[in-house]
Amino acid sequence: MAHIIDTLMRSTGAFIVMMFVTRILGKSTISRMTYHDFVATITLGAMTANLSINTSMNVWQVLVAIVTFSGIAYLLMALALKSRAIRKWVSGQPTVIMEDGKILESNMRKLKMTMDTLNQELREKNIFNIEEVQYAVLELNGKITVLRKPEYLPVTRKDMNLQMNKQSFPVELIMDGQIISDTCIKNHISEEWLISQAKSRSLTIGDICYAVKSSNGQLYFDRYDDRIHQPVDKE
Structure with missing residues (x-):
């Protein structure tokens, strides 16, 4: 029983540590996976696995190794931002x-x-x-x-001399039946206006699973009750 509790605590600690390290290294490490990112990911993964299940290893020694390696990875990332020569060596080139x-x-x-x-x-x-x-x-x-x-190449609206309407980034307004207040405030959208738009469609906020203001400015509401009598893949 003691071994199970120890493994549970180690695994929880390993997860928290890796979440913290990933936040420090940033999204680019996850998305790019260059030479530097690949080495960092593989090595940190191995260290985290040892922290989680290798009970013969001292926890603090593994944590020091993870912090040290994370520091090296972060330092190389910072140097790569300042030097093209280092960037070519660390990340390679197209x-x-x-x-x-x-x-x-x-x-x-x-x-x-x-x-x-x-x-x-x-x-x-x-x-x-x-x-x-x-x-x-x-x-x-x-x-x-x-x-x-x-x-x-595909034909564009510009090639056909068609008028192009300005588009904006889609704005999520409701998720899981709740208004996303921060997004509404940032985009100068009042909750009262949003509620009135829902009412005009005979809906309450609680009826709506997801609502978004699309890139063309149109409102899209997805209700919990889809009213589909025979949905695909029902089982």
Whole structure:
């Protein structure tokens, strides 16, 4: 029983420590996963696992190791922001693998990338014909970004000389049947106005699961009672 309690406490502590470390390192570490981020994530994960289940290791020693490694990772991140040379060494740099519609085989060999991998990445971007590609770049996070040839680019409203309405970022107003007061205040939306809009749709705030003011300024309400008699995947 004592071992179970010890493991429970260690696991809880490990989770709290990693949440704290992740908050310090920031969202970019989660989203980018460059060389530096990959090493930091793997190492911190191993240390946290040891803190959680390896009862033969001293808790404070593991915590010191985690704090030290987190400090190193944070320091490298800070230095990378100030120095392009350090940034290139820590994070690497993008590599062009297609230029002017031509595959750069030498760069692909350096990256140890096969044509199968390249084709798969292109298909994931809805490109099934490689002749559509003008440029392809392997980014720092391991993903490929593609610029299509002009003749394969989608037509935009600007190309058709159509009037474009200004759009704004969607604003969430109600979630789980409760008004998000902070968001309303920041966006100069009164709760009274929101309640009146709900009433005009014969709804109360408690009836609404989710409400958002979309990018085009329209209000969208999703009610708890969807009134769908035969929903898909009911079971």
